[in-house]
Amino acid sequence: MDNYAKLWLEYSPKGKNKDCKLLKNIVFGGTASDRIIENAKKELTLGLKGMLDITPVITVNFDEAAGKKPEQTALSSGKEILDSEEYTVFIKDESLCISSKSSTGILYGAFDILRTVASEKDVETVYADDKTVRPSNPLRMLNHWDNMDGSIERGYSGKSFFYENNEIVINERTVDYARLIASVGINAVVINNVNVKQAASYMITDRYFAKLAELGEIFAGYGIGLYLSLNYASTIEIGGMDSADPLDEGVKAWWKEKMAEVFKKIPTLKGFLVKADSEGRPGPFTYGRTQADGANMLADIAKEHNALIIWRCFVYNCRQDWRDKKTDRARAGYDNFMPMDGDYHDNVILQIKNGPMDFQIREPISPLFGGLKKTNQMLEVQIAQEYTGQQIDLCYLIPMFKEILEFKTYCNGGTKTSDLSDKECSDGTVTGSEGWSDIEDIGGNGSVKPDSCDTVADIISGKTFNSRFSGIAAVTNTGNDFNWTGDYLAGANLFGFGRLAFSTGLSSGEIAEEFIRMTISNDRDVVDTIKDILLPSRAIYEKYTCPLGIGWMVKPNTHYGCSVDGYEYDRWGTYHRADHLGLGVDRTDKGTGYALQYNEPNASVYNSPEKCPDELVLFFHHLPYTHVLHSGKTVIQHIYDSHFEGYAEAEQLAAKWETLRDKIDKDIFDNVSERFTRQLYNAREWRDQVNTYFHRISGIEDEKGREIY
Ligand code: GCV
Helix, strand or coil, rough: CCCCCHHCCCCEEECCCCCCHHHEEEEECCCCCCCHHHHHHHHHHHHHHHCCCCCCCEEHHHHHHHCCCCCCCCCCCHHHHHHHEEEEEEEECCCEEEECCCHHHHHHHHHHHHHHHHHHCCHHHHHCCCCCCCCCEEEEEECCCECCCEEEECCCCCCCCCCCCEEEECCCHHHHHHHHHHHHCCCEEEEECCCCCHHHHHHHHHHHHHHHHHHHHHCCCCCCCCEEEECCCCHHHHCCCCCCCCCCCHHHHHHHHHHHHHHHHHCCEEEEEEEECCCCECHHCCCCCCCCHHHHHHHHHHHHCCCCEEEECCCCCCCCCCCCCCCCHHHHHHHHHHHHHHCCCCEEEEEEEECCCCCCCCCCCCCCCCCEEECCEEEEEECCCCCCCCCCCCCCCCHEEEHHHHEEEECCCCCHHHHHHCECCCCEECCCCCCHHCCCCCCCCCCCCCCCCCCCHHHCCCCCCCCEEEEEECCCCCCCCCCCCHHHHHHHHHHHHHHHHHCCCCHHHHHHHHHHHHHHHCCHHHHHHHHHHCCCCHHHHHHHHHHEEEECCCCCCCCCECCEEEEECCCCCCCCCCCCEEEHHHHCCCCCCHHHHCCHHHHHHHCCCCCCHHHHHHHCEEEEECCCCCCCCEEHHHHHHHHHHHHHHHHHHHHHHCCCCCCCCCCCCCHHHHHHHHHHHHHHHHHHHHHHHHHHCCCCCCCCCCCCC
């Protein structure tokens, strides 16, 4: 037995397509042959042999080129990446053909075919009409928070498979990891924690160059760009200087020399991710400089090497006095980054967490999306389930990511349609803007199309503002556990993130079904049962944890398990402000003013307790327990009901899983069963602690008279 699971690349025997002649002759057309093409051939050969006992003849036919173009370069714009990674699978003369302008596109086409076969769909039907797929987002990235000692910050599935004892480990698993993530369309990976400390600071030195170069080559063979997290204060920590001031000529000179060395030694390196001025990490603020000063200094030098600087917007005061009700952590991202919109150089991308706080089960969307109009942007989500069950409690996150991507920012409010060029937006309308300068014309006389091409999906795909670079990143949930993600079903988040990043139009159900079919079983009952388990799991987790968008209430440090006041008197800016009359944070114009950071009409909706959606009402408002929600329930009754329901529904998930006992692989069954046992314990604690806390503090009885302690 292998010492780790192959997940959706298991390629076990399948019943359908056994006699499909098309799979015996496969033609790659449209690009030069290289190692990616070789890997695509290898993958198809392995997969079709394993699943159907077919050994395909694979021909590389340059004459089939639909528009032969060279591979993209490191600094190809987002649009160039999308053009090159698009692929078509079609049938011609008894052969199945894949065409693309890049070999990466061919590889994606190969994985498309393998997905079709693994899910037991009929190949002839699926490709009867040409199937063309264009990725939704240029950069589709995973961020590892792996440390060089082998630990993983917020890791819930074992240790790092990249590092051991401060050394980089490269083995067969490294290659299989590249295959797994390329198969779902990931094209960029940051391999070290954003908190760059100790040995990791030396990644940009001789000590690690050889291994990093080797790793970069493996990734490149699967169309994946290698990125490193950078210690902003490297000049001090490894350069022996006394400053990291971005405007200091000595600092610039050091970086110039350092980057020349790094890019020479690691030729596949595509850029750096930087966490600066955040949670104790150094940054330009120390020198009275802006975030733009810091990012641009590095970017100007990186540009000489065709590389990107991805700069995180997770900058806030983590030393807040809990008594201080004026300071609002939710405001910090916007306050720190909006004033410099337009100042960031064109190879800088700002990476923005989906919410203004920190990956809670429910948050509003960061107002930087729709605020920033002249800056390259990426969305950061977290599939490591730090606050969403830690890969013990089930939480299929794709429905949440879809909500985030579909959020309307109204950033085009006032853009003249006369300025719009032809672009297909997420809502199906055709719109767009020729360039950033058009946006400055807002308020003109042209006919106004206020709600088009303005979702988060539109922005990060690059369409809304014609951004040069953009995309989506997930803090990954992988480790060296046998099944990579601790809970087998958490694999649906890894698989699903990649699929959603590549094809944002897919539904949560379609993605879940693909995952189940490819990883667990094609049996209709099994597929339906697991879909019924995955799809409501996020809503269930939300019900038994933090009510109505307030967030936190977790045990400090570990972030798993209920502790209603765990962060209430701490320095992190994460408060629920409950007293005997009510709870919630006043973020309206009468409170911290955060609600006003949104474009209209979102600002007015969030600013009003009557209009604000129930699920976010305590994020924006401090309300009495007797306040009546849109649902018709009072806040306190909602708390009681959702917690009783959440636990009961978690029990139902576990019961449904139990029906699969003899229908699926025993290891998978046992692994998930064990997780459900732990989830039920956790959910019961949450239910009873939250209900008891608010019953005691409010003195209001549950109208259904259930047991509260
Ligand atoms: C990598 C949260 C997490 C930290 C993490 C940080 C970040 O605060 O708890 O572990 O640090 O986010 O995103 O940088």
